[in-house]
Amino acid sequence: MTAGGVLFGALLGVVTVRSAMVRSKQPSVVPATVPAFADPGAEQAGRLGQAVRFQTVSRDGMPPASAEFAKLHEFLRQSFPRVHSTLQRETVSELSLLYKWEGQDPQAKPILLLAHQDVVPVENGTEGRWQKPPFSGEIADGFVWGRGTLDDKCSVMAIFEAVEWLLSQGMTPRRTIYLAFGHDEESVSVGGALKIAELLKSRQVHLELVLDEGLVVTKGIMPGVSRPVALIGLSEKGVVNVDIEAVGAGGHSSMPPKQTPIGQLSRAITRLEAEPMPAELRSPTSDMFDYVAPEMTWPLKPLLTNRWLFDPVLTWQLDQGGSTRAMLRTTQAPTMLFGSPKSNVLPQSARVTVNFRIRPGDTTSSVTEHVRKVVADDKIRVTAQPESLIEPSPVSDLSAPAFATISQTIASLFPDVVVAPGLMIGASDGRHFVSVADSVYRFLPIVLASDDLARLHGTNERLRVSDYLRMIRFYAQLLKNFDQPR
């Protein structure tokens, strides 16, 4: 046998042994103490359907639909009398809601459940493709239909249902529980959850946990794992829109210079695409693989349990697909292009806006610097739009007891699930709370298969009634679990 052969044999041995010995990071399954709510759950589903009918739609550049929010608030009052007679309720920025359920132990750190009341509009011209009208909240074929059933009225309503039920059972919490419902998550996100976080800060409230919407229980999405995978978001990506602008003398297009501002811009974009921000397998994406790998089947298991050896291959493989690439890199997407207003006029200025989604580890300024360096042309102006700046949020601690409690709750309600941390690619309200909470986690207790993903912000948004009942049970169980002394 050659020296290479010996080395290969030894390496194969190490890989196989390590793969066989790797320990599962899954929580032990403790049976839920909150009973299952009776199917078909007509009452609860009916209330979610009613909540969908209030058109609390966020539109860019438009004031909020105040009258619809007011109707929703009144509906909440009527539907959840125990919540409204026991918890302290206040409005923030007129339309956002903050509830406080006072705990008995002032030493115990409070926790906060977060959701948003607003929904995205239904795209013009797509109404006819809905199997049930988007704001009907109809219950049919075992589903509640309509805008907000997945994002995020399900969460608003399930939290209310859970607390109302816990109150009916006589619960008085040990630690204070806050419930917060923003009203502008889908638009500017500056008046609702952000103001609630500032208010808590001004009152010196410090939370152990904020749980927001975010990642979900995925089914059939993770290669090498046949079981459903519940992903708990530890961080959300940041955003910056960078404007790249080239200027020219203008004039008639019949006498153009050799290179126009549009030509200059094109070269800048080509350079950027050839040299994007680097890909790197780092936390929380690397943590996700550490949790999922022991549960995988061959051949992915040996690959992912031996990341010390296979990281370069894995990184390369993940970088090939759009959704997996987004977990590794700060992504860049040129989205808007402006030139001359007329076909026979040379542009005096041409501009492209590039939308960056920033992974933890990069920052809005490191991204802007990167663009300047790669474009490498002092005749081209590179500016970050000041109103677009969102830094990636800090990565919440995996070893915090709150993470274990959430994992445990998931394991007791979703049979055969694999629980793992992850990175949230989009942005939500949770990021506003990082300075008032030890940990911010992003998890929506619903199961989504890959063909469900298009329903989020898309057509035929719907939620299975049985999944909604489990969602209520999840929040009730979670609040009970958090109330246990540790």
Ligand SMILES: [Zn+2]
């Ligand atoms: Zn949402």
